[in-house]
Amino acid sequence: MTQHPSTHGPSETPGNEATPRRSIAIVGAGIVGASAALAxxxxxxxxxxxxxxxxxxxxDAVPATGTAILFGDSRSHDARIEGDRYGADAAFATSAVTVNGGPTFDAPYDYEAQSVDVRLRADDRxxxxxxxxxxxxxxxxxxxxLDRIAGENDVTxxxxxxxxxxxRFPVDAERSPxxxxxxxxxxxTVRPADGGDVRFPGRTENERSALLSIDAEEGEVFVGPYLHKDAGPAWVLLGFARFGSESEKAYREARDSASALDIFRAQHHRLFPDVAPQIDALExxxxxxxxxxxxxxxxTVRRPVARTDSGGLLVxxxxxxxxxxxxxGQGAQLGAIQVAALADALREQPGEWDEELFTRLFDTHWERHGKPSVEATSLFLGDPKYAEVVGSFFGRAAENPAAGTALFDLLSVPGPVLGLRGEEDVVRFVRTFEGRRTAVPAASPQVTASTHV
Ligand SMILES: Cc1cc2nc3c(=O)[nH]c(=O)nc-3n(C[C@H](O)[C@H](O)[C@H](O)COP(=O)(O)OP(=O)(O)OC[C@H]3O[C@@H](n4cnc5c(N)ncnc54)[C@H](O)[C@@H]3O)c2cc1C
Known part of the structure; x- marks a missing residue:
């Protein structure tokens, strides 16, 4: 497996015979490092x-860093790194939402989300x-x-x-939320005990829907389709416990996958009984x-550029x-967007690769994508500054599906969040989704894991 780094050899940058091919080091082979290496x-x-x-x-010997669902728009950025290999098998296009056990609503997405085991996607790359x-x-x-590597490469x-x-990169306190x-x-990550598909008739008539269950005191639980690297079509349970809640105490007790599943089962019986039978049936x-x-x-948002002790350039x-x-669900999406833009920029950059260039690239990424993603995350966290906005979305969604569609569109294209400050902004934003055709929920997956590995 181990291969040794290339040295500056006779190879040359295509199209420019006088310039030695530039060399790049990437440290870390998670989904972002693996994607950057390929791109x-x-x-x-x-x-x-x-x-x-x-x-x-x-x-095979580490957990996935996260669920890494790509919600819509980021999929086109990701496809510029490597074409989509997973298609509808990992796709879904609606969430059934409940708040405090009260009214539920279906939020049909304006896109198809894709949920692929990040270990599989990284390994493929x-x-x-x-x-x-x-x-x-x-x-x-x-x-x-790191000092040695940075000294040998044009950028690390x-x-x-x-x-x-x-x-190595100082925290940017102004940008960190x-x-x-x-x-x-x-x-x-789990799968249905009987091998069939999972439906939630207590919550939604939709055939293939994710769930978002919210308890204002305790936190949120997402349940959704997932393509597991070995098991193929599967489901992921993902809980977000507020600190000091019963759920936090319970989550801290998890010590393996079986105890984690038991904790989610008990939590659903306690807080979200309408879907508890389906959670019980997962294994x-x-x-x-x-x-x-x-x-x-x-x-945490960090400064984009640093230097090693000997002055090597780190990004x-x-x-x-x-x-x-x-x-x-913004982290892996931001990574894909950052990598795709970086590869385009460097391909077209015959000039200096210096601190100024990489700071400018990151600042553009921050303004277009980073800041909106951070703000959309604050909205979904129920940050007090978005209280009126969140209340307006939820207040409308049971009556008007366009409100659910608009809310979940912020996971795909978070930019509009920057203009949402109160009720009127939400009304205007939701109106842009009225009458739109939403994505058709993906059909049940028919393939097995072996198709993908
Ligand atoms: C519970 C959870 C759910 C999530 N859900 C979503 C979602 O739905 N959508 C979404 O977009 N994002 C989601 N995320 C975020 C997403 O998973 C991460 O943003 C993404 O996986 C980060 O990838 P990365 O490559 O930057 O980092 P990592 O995956 O952490 O990879 C870093 C790699 O570097 C290696 N490494 C570390 N130190 C060294 C060293 N000194 N030398 C060599 N190698 C080193 C590590 O071993 C690792 O392989 C979620 C995160 C969590 C925790």
Missing amino acids: LKRAGFDVTLYSERTREELR IGLFLDEGGSFAHRRVDDAE FVATGKGGLAE YSEPQRYLLTV VIDSDEYSWLKGAVTP SLGDTAIAVDPIA
Whole structure:
């Protein structure tokens, strides 16, 4: 598996015979590092991907970093990195929502969301990267090694997720929305015990719907379709517990996938009994002991560029650059958008690769995508500054499906959130969705995991 980084050899940038091919290092082979490696290799550069785990370990010996659903618009950005291999198998196009056990409403999306095991998507991309001549170096990169790598490459991207080397990049306090985690998280991937599809007649007549169940005191639970790397079509349970709640206490007790599922079952009987029978009928995926995760995310935006001790250029990518609470599913989407734009920009950038260029690229990414995603996340977290906005959406959604469609469109295209300050803004925004055709909910999946691996 381990291949060694290329050195500056005789290779040359296509179309410019006088210029040696530029070399790029990427540290961290999660979904963002793997995507960047493939996209930048295809853009014509020498790329080495450094990973503290082997390719096999990345796929089979770690939990997925997150659910990483791509809600609509980000799918077209992601498809510029690599065409869609998963199609309708992992797609869904509606959420059935309940608030405090009260009225429920269906929110038909204006797009199809896609929920693919991030380990599968990353592994597919690493495979293509290697097939197309990329180098994979298996080693944990420490500060000294980072200094050496940065000295040997034109630029070094750091895509090591939320911790560790991320600390090389100072926190941008102005852009960071919170300084503490906002929810305690528990997630587990499961499948129906009888192998069939899952319907929620207590909540919705829709054939293939995700659920968003909200309890104002305790937090939120998302239940939705998921393409598991081995088991194929599956479901994910994803809980967001408010600190100090019974749910938080329960989530902290999870110690494996079976106990995580039991905790969700008990929580549904207590808070969301209309769908408890269906949650009871789910079972864990025995072949994957890493199919669950618990913890909390401190939402953090970092400065995009840093220097090693010897002055090597470091640029942050993915969760290293912007880490958001997952409640609005923005993290992996932002990573895909950032990588696709970066590959386009560098392909067309014959000039200096310097701090100024990468700061400008990130500032553009922040204004167009990062800031709206951070704000949409605050809205879905029920931040007090969005209280009137959230109340207006929920107040209308039971009567007017366009309100649900508009609300969930913010997961796909969060930009309009910046103009939502009160009731009138919501009314205007919802009106733009009235009479629109929404996406048709995906048909039940017919394929097995072997199609994908
Ligand atoms: C519960 C949950 C649900 C989520 N749901 C969604 C969603 O629905 N939609 C969405 O868009 N996003 C979602 N997210 C966010 C999404 O999962 C992340 O944004 C994304 O997976 C981050 O990918 P990454 O590659 O930046 O980081 P990571 O996946 O953390 O990858 C970092 C990699 O770097 C490696 N590494 C670390 N340090 C070193 C080192 N020193 N040397 C070498 N390698 C190193 C690690 O081993 C790891 O492989 C969710 C997150 C959570 C927690």
